[in-house]
Amino acid sequence: MAVLDVDAITKSLGGAEIIGGLSLRAEQGEFISVVGPSGCGKTTLLTCLAGLRRPDSGAVAFEGRRLDGPPDGMALIFQDYSRSLLPWRRNIDNVTFGMRRIAATTVEKRDRAMEILAAVGLRGFDRHYPWQVSGGMQQRVAIARALAAKPRLLLLDEPLAAVDAQTRADIQDLLLKLAAELGKTCLLVTHDVDEALYMADRVIVLSNRPTHVVDDIRVALPRPRDQIATRAAPAYLQLRERVLNLIRAMRTTA
Amino acid sequence: MSSWLRSALSIAGFFAVWEFVARMGVVPSDYFPTPTQVAATLVDEIRRGEIVAAFLVTLLRALVGASAAVALAVATALLTARYDLLRRAFDPIAELLRPLPPAAITPLAIFFLGLGWKLYAFILVFACFWPVYLNAAQALGAAPAVQIQTARSFGYSEWDILARVRLPAGLPTIFTGVRMAASIALIAAIAAEMIAGRDGLGFYLMDAGLTLRVPETFAGLVMAMIAGLIVNAIVLALLRLAVGWHARMAALAGAQ
Structure with a gap:
């Protein structure tokens, strides 16, 4: 059974048809990247997958059950980390905010939050407020908060678009490491083709609006990935060319 | 120079000019006493106790009235934020009642409510309710969408989100309304005491003024000023307690 099964969903917002009959499946433990031309409706797709928006037709099933609102076992990480974190809560309290559905005492939750903060490289920053730490660290807090919900599927909405290149590389590797260690299924929406390929087992290429899947590419590069070696591998460069050509073709016909 | 010293010097200068002008005799001294005369009277009055009782009554009225208004206004705003239908029903009524000056409804309020505590409760709550409600209604609807979506994805209900996201996110704006309400409370309490007058600083001032004391x-006036300072200090302490994070965040953003 697929972790996520999206069957021919459509979605219009304000009279504009955004998603037009999109289907995809994610298997347990897979890392999937979704790329597409700018403004193709990636974020709308993600909110439909998260159960935050209901598709007009078609269905989204998570672990075999049709979505009716945000389900237990799924967590979201947004691009806009500085706004998605709660500025009146310390970092540790932002992490425990993700444990709404976890049955545990307050003390147990705090202990676990401390462990997760350590795992994302924020040992010693639990008492800070999000606005007292750098952008990259804020995104790490958001990652920790998502992990705190013990999700089986992580949805990532361009989580690294707003951080500098060095931080982006560090957090990419952190996400890959955590996803592998914890056996999480991940779906990353990004406009960065290099990031999409570097992270993923499969890259799904979306069309212009109304968006649907135009290509589904297996990325058979060895793991663990390496920021320098992977990106220099001939197989990587071939895939990169293929995806970039697809997107460029859609940009010129749009 | 420290800001404390500067304030002290400024206030001392104010009293010096007052003393000087009063002693020059531009205005008959019967109508314009010197600060030293006022201070001596104040000490006498405090010894007699009447002014202290009046001060405490007025301060208590302002604080209780403002607190009740804040509680009622925030509760109303929470309900209108939660139920859109309620909001659409209530907001036109709010627009109609809000511009009404509290003093204008006082005669009718006396007619309906008599001269007791109910009158003060009504006038104070009516006067203090609107700034808090309007700020709260706006603030509760202004939390970033991404915060709300995050909370929903973690399984928080709409009520949870109201209490744990919208309310804390809106508190800095709500406090803008609370500060306005606090200053209005003292004005409303004293004005109501002047009209309904049996006790309080409003009555004391009216009584002393009409009998040319x-x-x-x-x-x-000095006691009213002190009451104002106390109310303001309480609000600032609450502000620091409730939304200290916001001031520190803003200070940090300003420093960068």
Whole structure:
């Protein structure tokens, strides 16, 4: 059974048809990247997958059950980390905010939050407020908060678009490491083709609006990935060319 | 120079000019006492106790009235934020009632409510309710969408989100309304006491003024000023307690 099964969903917002009959499946433990031309409706797709928006037709099933609102076992990480974190809560309290559905005492939750903060490289920053730490660290807090919900599927909405290149590389590797260690299924929406390929087992290429899947590419590069070696591998460069050509073709016909 | 010293010097200068002008005799001294005369009267009045009782009654009225209004206004705003239908029903009524000056409804309020505590409760709550409600209604609807989506994805209900996201996110704006309400509360309490008058600083001031006891009138003003300072200090302490994070975040953003 697929972790996520999206069957021919459509979605219009304000009279504009955004998603037009999109289907995809994610298997347990897979890392999937979704790329597409700018403004193709990636974020709308993600909110439909998260159960935050209901598709007009078609269905989204998570672990075999049709979505009716945000389900237990799924967590979201947004691009806009500085706004998605709660500025009146310390970092540790932002992490425990993700444990709404976890049955545990307050003390147990705090202990676990401390462990997760350590795992994302924020040992010693639990008492800070999000606005007292750098952008990259804020995104790490958001990652920790998502992990705190013990999700089986992580949805990532361009989580690294707003951080500098060095931080982006560090957090990419952190996400890959955590996803592998914890056996999480991940779906990353990004406009960065290099990031999409570097992270993923499969890259799904979306069309212009109304968006649907135009290509589904297996990325058979060895793991663990390496920021320098992977990106220099001939197989990587071939895939990169293929995806970039697809997107460029859609940009010129749009 | 420290800001404390600067304030002290500024206030000392104010009293010096007052003393000087009063002693020059531009205005008959019966109508314009010197600060030293006022201070002497104030000490006498405090010894007699009447002014202290009036001060405490007014301060208590303002604080209780403002607190009740804040509680009621925030509760109303929470309900209208939660139920859109309620909001659409209530907002036109709010627009209609809000511009009404509290003093204008006082005669009718006396007619319906008599001269007791109910009158003060009504006038104070009516006067203080609107700034808090309007700020709260706006603030509760202004939390970033991404915060709300995050909370929903973690399984928080709409009520949870109201209490744990919208309310804390809106508190800095709500406090803008609370500060306005606090200053209005003292004005409303004193004005109501002047009209309904049996006790409180409003009555004391009116009584002293109408019987031409000028130093006593000034002493009453000093007590009203002190009441204002106390109310303001309480609000600032609450502000630091409730939304200290916001001031520190803003200070940090300003420093960068």
